[in-house]
Structures are given as structure tokens and as C-alpha cells.
Amino acid sequence: MLCQKCNEKEATIHYTNIVNGMKVETHLCPICAKEKGDLFMSMDQFVLPAPLQQFIAGLLLSDAQHMVGEAEPSTAVCPSCGLSYGQFLKQGKFQCPDCYVTFEEALYPLFEKLHNKNKRHVGKIPKRGGENMIIRQQLATLKLHLKEMIAIENFEEAARIRDEIRALEKRCISKGGGSDE
């Protein structure tokens, strides 16, 4: 077997990496292995390991295949940067902020898979984005709670949450939020 890195010398060093439960085998010649060994710890801790990147790419592609036959798979092209949905699937990366708007519908199912069934942001909101966004976020969370409380028939708590929702909605309107929902 030839060395995976230089493709020239015989690979004599073999090892298995387990990342996210997936086995990745590496075969190197002594020289390349030495070099790799020397790079020890200098790799970035935040870059996803290659297999996970592959996993994402696989996910994206299988998604695309799945969508063939259903409604058209999104022939959209981002007006700001020119990225097509096909290119996005291939590289697994967006090219500009507007890509998110362009491919929006196709992204929800993908994000659900990548982020453990989550598809909506519930974290920090930049203050420059406006207070209304923050209020709307609180409303969404409260409405979710309300549903849960009704489901388990905790009507006392549900009533309390409903009042809270009303108060917030009033605030949102008086702030001139206007354009929500």
C-alpha cells in the first residue's frame, strides 16, 4: 500500500482514528508519519475533524437526492454572491449572509439534522438588530411553554404565561414594532 500523503513510498505506519464513532484509517510512510507527528497539537481545536465534514457533505447530498422527485430541489441562485444550491451542497459552506435567505426553505430540514432537531435560534440577539426581535424571541419561547402547560393540563401556569404574553405583545406594539407575524 502506498503512503496516503506522498503517494510515493510504501506505507508502513497505520493507525485508526475514531471520530464521532466513525473509524478513519490513515496509512503513511515513515517520513510523512514523522512530519505528521511533528505537527502534533498544532492543529486547530475548532476545525471539525475531516470525517465530520464528510458526514455533513453526505447529509447534504443525500438530502438533495431525496428531494429529487418532490418539488423542484431549489434551482435558486443567491442574488448577492451567485452561489447556487448545487454548489452549496457540494462544498457544504455558504458564501454570503444572503445565501441563508435564498435557500431558506431547504435549510430547515438540514439544520434539524445538524443541530439535534433544532431549527430556530433562541440565543443572543445583537442590540443593533432592534429590541422588537428580542421581544419576539421571548414571545416565541413563552408560546412554546404555554403549549406545554396546556398539554399537561397545568392551566394555572398556562394562564400566568398567557398574561405575560399579552403584556409583552402590548409592549411590542407600543414600540411600533408593526411588522410582526
Place this chain on the structure above:
Amino acid sequence: MNDLTIFQEPFSPWMHEQGPFDDIVLSSRVRLARNLQRYTFPKALSIEMKQEITQKMADKFNEKTFCTDRVMHMFHMDELTDLQKSVLVEKHLVSPLLTKTPGSSVLISSDEQLSIMIHEEDHLRIQSMFTGIQIARAYELANQMDDWLETQLDYAFDENFGYLTSCPTNVGTGLRCSVMLHLPGLVMTKQMDPTVHTLNRLGFVVRGIYGEGTTALGHLFQLSNQVTLGKTESEMVDELTKITEKIVEQERHARDHLMTHARFMLEDRIFRSLGTLKYAILMQSKEAAERLSDILLGIYLGFIEGMSIQQIRQLFTWIQPGFLQVYAGKSLDINEREVARANLLRKYLA
């Protein structure tokens, strides 16, 4: 910080601090990915546009400082030598990707605890590091910087998707928290595989800092969150903190267990490693990491006295190619580095 100390000192100032559980958790890091409105992400951005953003950042930090006691210094990758770049990488102040990206820069605080990579995969990557389990503190610091930046810049943000990032795995909070763990006990008692399995199921990523699967070299592992969307930042911080504390507890158990059942084997292994480090003439970084890991364990178990965990941690940085060359004062090829590494370790551990 004058520009020299950052490239000369293998130990960042913050590393001298002690942190909770730092005998097992070497460090905590958080990173926030942020992008600016109206610009394509760095990979598709022209050099001119990149410079425009970098200049904007430089101006902001010249006009005001976000916080009085943390002055940020800017370095442009195009202006650094290869050696200087590898030093920044070895100190985890920048990623290897940043050093290879044309037109990229970094802002680093004097204590080297806070840095902002400019034009890595995203326009901005704010990151902060602390010793031990201090994920919450690390987040607090990065978030403080983020709070200030958002008053100065227009972030790319979407009400549903949150902070918009180049990679779909970062969207939402843009927050990745991670801890670097030293887990020889779990590895030697063969508990690492099931532990990794459980962690994966819970939405965490575990990987060897360098290594062969779950028997990673040096028994060093990095644990981080995978999910960035649909959770609040504080939930994410709390979850990783709790899970890390659990692992620390298990690791301590495993070490106790080994001491009761395999004391001589353990002691033998540790002192063999010490002997090798003290007398070897050639030393590869892989072997050095494994031996140093044993020394860390030896200090923890009380077999080795007169050395601190902090000192050994420093050696982990020192044995890397960049610092070996800084230490030698000249460039060294791979074979020369093996000699230099062995020399350094012999001297230090004598």
C-alpha cells in the same frame, strides 16, 4: 506585551494562573463566529474588501478600547515570518487555516487570553481561553468583547437562524465551547470507548488532540459541543461544564482504581517515562507527548515530586517545532528537531 514576548515565551501569561480541576482539565476555550452584513464570507472576498474590514477593525481599536485593561494588538499574517506564524498556532492564538489565508489578521490581548481572528472561515472569530474548567468565565470574556463589537459593527444576523456563519455547523449562536482533558485513567481502564459513545449521543464531539482513536497520544482529548442552534449560550456553557465535571469525577475514580489494583505497573510505567525523557538522545514529538502524559499522571499520584503540573504543561508547548526553533535560535529540520527536543527535555527534567 511587546511584540517580542509573544513570539519568545512558550507560556501565555494566562497559563500561569491556576484553575479549578486543572490537574485533569488543562484548559477551557470558547469561540464566537461572527460575520458582517453586506460582505461575502472571507473565502469569496477580494483582498481589497478584506482590507476594508481589517482597516475598520483597526480603526475601532485605535479610537477606543472595549475595556480598559485589555489592550488588543494587531498582527497581519502576510507580515509575519513562518516561524512567528507557527508560534501563534502552537499557542492556539490562531488556527492553521488563518496562517494560510491571504489577507488575514489577528488581534491579541496583552495577556494572550482573548483573540480575534479576522478572515478565517468567518469575518471574525472571537476566542478566549482559561485554565481548568472555566467555560463560563471564558464565555463571559468573549461575550464582553462581542457586546462591544456589536455597538461598532453591523453583524449578519437573522431572526430565525441567528448569527449567520459560513459553515452550517456554526449557525445560531456561533458558539463553540471546548475543554482539553487529560484522561489516562479512563484510557487505561478501557472506559474511553463507552464514554465517547455516550458523549456523542448527547451531542458532544470528542477527539484526540493527536492520536490513534480513543487511545489518543498523550491521553489528551478535546471535548466540545456540536449543536449551535436552538440552545441559549448559557445552556450550552452549563451543559459542557456539567458534563466535564462528570468526566473529571470518573477520571479520578479510574485513577484511584488503578492505584489500588495496578500500583506497581503504574509506578513502573511512570518512572520508565521519566527515565526516557531524562536520558534519550532523540525524541519525536509523539513519544514526548506520551511520556509527558505519564509525568503528569505521576505528579497527580504523588510519585514524582518537585515538579508542577504547570511546568509539564509548558513543556507540551515547548516541544513543538516552532518553539524548538525559537529556543535554538535557528531553523531546524525534522531530524535536528529530534535532537533539540531531547536536549531540551533532558535539561529541563534533570
